[in-house]
Structure formats: structure tokens, C-alpha cells
Amino acid sequence: MSIAHPTVLHATTPRIFRIAAQDDVAVALEPLTAGEQVHVDGASVILRDDVPAGHKFALRDLTQGAPVLRYRARIGLATRAIATGEHVHSHNLATALAGEADYSFTAAAAAAPVQVSARTFRGFVRPDGSVGTRNELWILPTVGCVGRLGERLAQRGNAMIAAMPQAQGRIDGVHAFNHPFGCSQLGADLDGTAAVIASLALNPNAGGVLLLGLGCESNQLDALLTRIPESHRARLQVLRAQSESDEFAAGEALMAQLLADMTQDQRTDVPLSALRLGVKCGGSDALSGLTANPLIGRMADAVTGAGGAAILTEIPEIFGAETLLMQRATSKDVFDKLTALVNSFKRYFLDHGEPVSENPSPGNIAGGITTLEEKSLGAVQKGGLAPVADVISYGQRISEAGLTVLEAPGNDAVSTTALAAAGATITLFSTGRGTPLGSPVPTMKIASNSALATRKPGWIDFDAGAALSAGMDETADALLDRIVEIASGAPTCNERNDERAIGIWKRGVTL
Structure with missing residues (x-):
């Protein structure tokens, strides 16, 4: 496998790093001191400034306004003349980015072949063919008002798993994902919240999902459910807190159903793909x-x-x-x-x-x-x-x-x-x-x-x-x-x- 992007990873010395000969700067891998002489790809540079670890110094003289190259590409413009050996940072280098840009399409060249790994991992194969790296029960609140209820239910769910011998090695935990949104939102903003929660419910790592709603929120459960295909609802339960006299007990019962189903899951060998x-x-x-x-x-x-x-x-x-x-x-x-x-x-x-x-x-x-x-x-x-x-x-x-x-x-x-x-x-x-x-x-x-x-x-x-x-x-x-x-x-x-x-x-x- 070759390194991403057009870079070549090499340290020119144990203390200095430079990507390519075209680059105007090198990176100090450890602190460098003003006055010391360093060697970069056969050339000697006398440092004019102290250079902290991780920071850059100039390998050649640069005029004011000149592009400064790293990764074989422009990383900004010199805001003043920069001499060889100077520390290059925000005091003498600034962005050249502005606003929107026009781009031209060119058909992509054929990708370089990648050596296909024969490695496998042990994952949970789901009915739709996707594979989870975990088998967890996720509690997803529609609105922040029931976020803490979800967290308390998750604590109870993990205690239930600990008391289930058949869950050991098959269920990895119960987790609630609290957030402050789902109400007092409009239009695309509300739609984004609903889309993310619905998509989380479909993640293969969730072997079971409890959608937890309040009842009066903008992010209504019924509308949220329309975003989830019927094929994914076998391991999904819904709790409407305002509709229950004891919402915690109701949530506990729904979790028990989901956890019982999840004890049937087990890891199997699957390819890296x-x-x-x-x-x-x-x-x-x-x-x-x-x-x-x-x-x-x-x-x-x-x-x-x-x-x-x-x-x-x-x-x-x-x-x-x-x-x-x-x-x-x-x-x-x-x-x-x-x-x-x-x-x-x-x-x-x-x-x-x-x-x-x-x-x-x-x-x-x-x-x-x-x-x-x-x-x-x-x-x-x-x-x-x-x-x-x-x-x-x-x-x-x-x-x-x-x-x-x-x-x-x-x-x-x-x-x-x-x-x-x-x-x-x-x-x-x-x-x-x-x-x-x-x-x-x-x-x-x-x-x-x-x-x-x-x-x-x-x-x-x-x-x-x-x-x-x-x-x-x-x-x-x-x-x-x-x-x-x-x-x-x-x-x-x-x-x-x-x-x-x-x-x-x-x-x-x-x-």
C-alpha cells in the first residue's frame, strides 16, 4: 500500500522532516536552537531562530507574497520576506484562501492497485448483510427532555446484562445518547436532527434500539419511524414517556425484550470488506x-x-x-x-x-x-x-x-x-x-x-x-x-x- 496523497514519508535526519525537494520548509522533530547548523537532504542551513518541535523553518529565501510550499503544495503566502533558516509560522505566513471557487472535471486516472489483505475479523452479521463490530442496545432520545431518562435506563440495562449468563460474550452493553435537541427547531434544522437519530438507529453496531420519545416534542416519534425501513424494525422498540404511568418500568420491560433477542447473536469470521x-x-x-x-x-x-x-x-x-x-x-x-x-x-x-x-x-x-x-x-x-x-x-x-x-x-x-x-x-x-x-x-x-x-x-x-x-x-x-x-x-x-x-x-x- 502506498502512502496517501503525493507525499513520501522520510526523515532527512532524526531531528528534521521534509516531504519533498519542492518544499520550501522542513519540520523540526525536536526543538532546534538559533545559530545551530542543520543538514537537510545534503544542504546545510544555519537557523536564524529557535524552532519549537513540530514547527517549520525556511529552506530557501522567500520574497514577500511568494507561495510557501509543503506537501508539494501551497500552504499560504509569505507576509514578508523570509530568509533561509527562519522560523515560518503565523508571524510571516498567511492563508491564501478566499471564497467559493470554480472547478473543472477531469476523468480520474485508474487507481493504483492495492494489495488486498486476507485479514478477517469477528463481527455480528445483521439480516441486511451489514456487519457490526459491536452488539449493543442503543437508547436514542428524540428530544433532550428525556435524555436523562435514557441514561438511567441504560444503567439499568447494563445491570440486567450482568445478571444474564446467556448474554456474556454476546451483548456488549447498553448505551444511551443524550442530546439537547429535538424541540424548538424548524425546517431543515429539525430535519437534520431527525435524520441523524434515524440513521443511528440503523447502524450495524446496534443489535437493538429503543427509541425514547416524550410525546409533545417537535421531533415526533411517528414521523421518525417513517425514516426507518420495516426491515429494520424487528429489533426496535418505542417508548412514549408521556403515555406511560411508569415510564421507567415500561422502558425496562422493552429492554428486556430486546436483550433476550440479542442473546441469540454471536460473532463470526467475516472478511475485511x-x-x-x-x-x-x-x-x-x-x-x-x-x-x-x-x-x-x-x-x-x-x-x-x-x-x-x-x-x-x-x-x-x-x-x-x-x-x-x-x-x-x-x-x-x-x-x-x-x-x-x-x-x-x-x-x-x-x-x-x-x-x-x-x-x-x-x-x-x-x-x-x-x-x-x-x-x-x-x-x-x-x-x-x-x-x-x-x-x-x-x-x-x-x-x-x-x-x-x-x-x-x-x-x-x-x-x-x-x-x-x-x-x-x-x-x-x-x-x-x-x-x-x-x-x-x-x-x-x-x-x-x-x-x-x-x-x-x-x-x-x-x-x-x-x-x-x-x-x-x-x-x-x-x-x-x-x-x-x-x-x-x-x-x-x-x-x-x-x-x-x-x-x-x-x-x-x-x-
Whole structure:
């Protein structure tokens, strides 16, 4: 499998990293001191400034207004003349992004062949042929008013499982997903909430679903049920809290029915093609685009190459790198949907009076990422080299094998929830700064650097920083092995820590 995006992973010395000869900057892998001489691809550079770990320094003189290249692509414009050896960051580099753009379709070149992995995992095969990596009972409230009721029911449900010998090894838990929405919403905003909840109910990791309504909310249960095919209702129960004299007892009885059915489920061997990978980054640093994201891209290539599916989202975090995805669209229709999605998301920013480049976050900047282009060029590598087979709207479910681009913002809770709603059964989440956040499905945290993996073992599931010493191929094989273990039931850190939550994209007025 080849590294995602047109990059070649190599460290020019143990202390310095540069992607390609065309690049104007290199990245310090450890703090560098002003006045010291460093060697990059045979050339000597005397540093003019201290350069923190993860930050960039200039490899050649740059004039004011000149494009600055990293990943063989422009990451911004020099805001003043930059001398060789200078620290390059927000004090002398700025974004070149503006608003909407015109794009031209070119038929995608044939994708490079991917070595198909013979790996299998042990999953739960559902009646529709989809495969879950977990067999859980999900409690999905229609509205925030019954969110705490759902959480209390989940506690009771897990106690019921503990008392059921026949559930051991077959049911992985009961989880409620509280949220504050479902009422005081209108139009497309309310529709988005309903779409996400209905799609979550169809995720293969949910072996049973309890839809929990209040009764008077805008997000009415009867309307929500019309979004769920009859073929998926055998393991679905509905609780209308206002209609019950004792809503807790009624919920307990419904859970008992669902759990009894779920004890019949068991893991079986299935091919890698049965996996649905969500890919995500959060708390990124300058190494995210060099280690963790390219490794995730290789996993996307492995799964899609085997006939499975991968889902890429965080649309604002592809601004500046969107053409790398557009040139892999499998058809003019897919290309048109992708360009429309990118431009509509840019318009979403502009209509709210915000620049499209209002990113990276303070943590990203502290970690060495300067502009949105730089962040995006690293982030899109999570999609690997797979052809873009489809583009779907927020709340929709994937229907194609290959790489699907999903409409959702970069916000971690919102985007991971959207991935689960789209059908992801495991999410690969790269991070350079660290985060404990989890989603409804196993959320595997992949550290971009070994220091984070060492410092936060309770958060991190895999150390991608090992690629700097062990090499990309060996590290990719180890990561795929770990994914198979987790897909087969090994818990992720977020699961051990009971870090599970959903975030719903709120776009409209609140009544």
C-alpha cells in the first residue's frame, strides 16, 4: 500500500522532516536552537531562530507574497520576506484562501492497485448483510427532555446484562445518547436532527434500539419511524414517556425484550470488506499529516481495496486541498456533488460573516500548523488514494463501497456522530494534542507522535509516531492488526473510559 496523497514519508535526519525537494520548509522533530547548523537532504542551513518541535523553518529565501510550499503544495503566502533558516509560522505566513471557487472535471486516472489483505475479523452479521463490530442496545432520545431518562435506563440495562449468563460474550452493553435537541427547531434544522437519530438507529453496531420519545416534542416519534425501513424494525422498540404511568418500568420491560433477542447473536469470521471505517482527526499537530493521517489513509485503502467502505468528512478541513479529492471522483456526477458540497460549505461560512479560513484552532497553531491549507493538506490524507465513489448529505447513510465524502463540520463530536450515523462501525481518530472523546462506535485514537502516546496511555490506542523509526510499511501492518483486534471486540480507550457521546449539528434558530 502506498502512502496517501503525493507525499513520501522520510526523515532527512532524526531531528528534521521534509516531504519533498519542492518544499520550501522542513519540520523540526525536536526543538532546534538559533545559530545551530542543520543538514537537510545534503544542504546545510544555519537557523536564524529557535524552532519549537513540530514547527517549520525556511529552506530557501522567500520574497514577500511568494507561495510557501509543503506537501508539494501551497500552504499560504509569505507576509514578508523570509530568509533561509527562519522560523515560518503565523508571524510571516498567511492563508491564501478566499471564497467559493470554480472547478473543472477531469476523468480520474485508474487507481493504483492495492494489495488486498486476507485479514478477517469477528463481527455480528445483521439480516441486511451489514456487519457490526459491536452488539449493543442503543437508547436514542428524540428530544433532550428525556435524555436523562435514557441514561438511567441504560444503567439499568447494563445491570440486567450482568445478571444474564446467556448474554456474556454476546451483548456488549447498553448505551444511551443524550442530546439537547429535538424541540424548538424548524425546517431543515429539525430535519437534520431527525435524520441523524434515524440513521443511528440503523447502524450495524446496534443489535437493538429503543427509541425514547416524550410525546409533545417537535421531533415526533411517528414521523421518525417513517425514516426507518420495516426491515429494520424487528429489533426496535418505542417508548412514549408521556403515555406511560411508569415510564421507567415500561422502558425496562422493552429492554428486556430486546436483550433476550440479542442473546441469540454471536460473532463470526467475516472478511475485511465488511468493515465500514470512519476517518477523523482532532487536536492535530504538525506531525498529524506526516504520520497518523497517512497511516489512516493506508487503512482506508486497505479496506476499500478489499471491497469495503471508508467515510471522510470535516468539510471545512479540506478547504485548500479539495482538488486532491475532486481529481479522484469516479464520475462527473460525483465530482459535481463534491464541488457543490465544498462551495455550499464555504457559502455557509460567508453567509455568517466568517472567512472560510477561520481555522486552525489555537491548539493546532501551538502544535505548528499555521494555515487552513496546511491543515487540510495533512487532513485529506486520511482518505488514502481510494477513488471517491459517493458524496452524501448530513444524516444520510452510505450506499457505496469505496470512499464516501460526508457533509459535516470539523467539530469532533458532531463529525464523529455523523460518521456513525452514516454507517461507520469503527472510527479511526488521529490526534497530535490528545482527546478522550468517543462516539457511539469504537473511536480508535491514533497519536501522531510517540510523546503523546507515552504521556496519555489512557487515551491513545495506537502510536503512529513509530513510523518515524520503524517505517511506514511496518507501522501500517501493526495498525491494521490492531484494527482487526478492535473490530473483533477488543475495547478502545474511549470504551474502557465510558467516553461515549453524540453531537448534533445545530444550524437553525431556536424557538
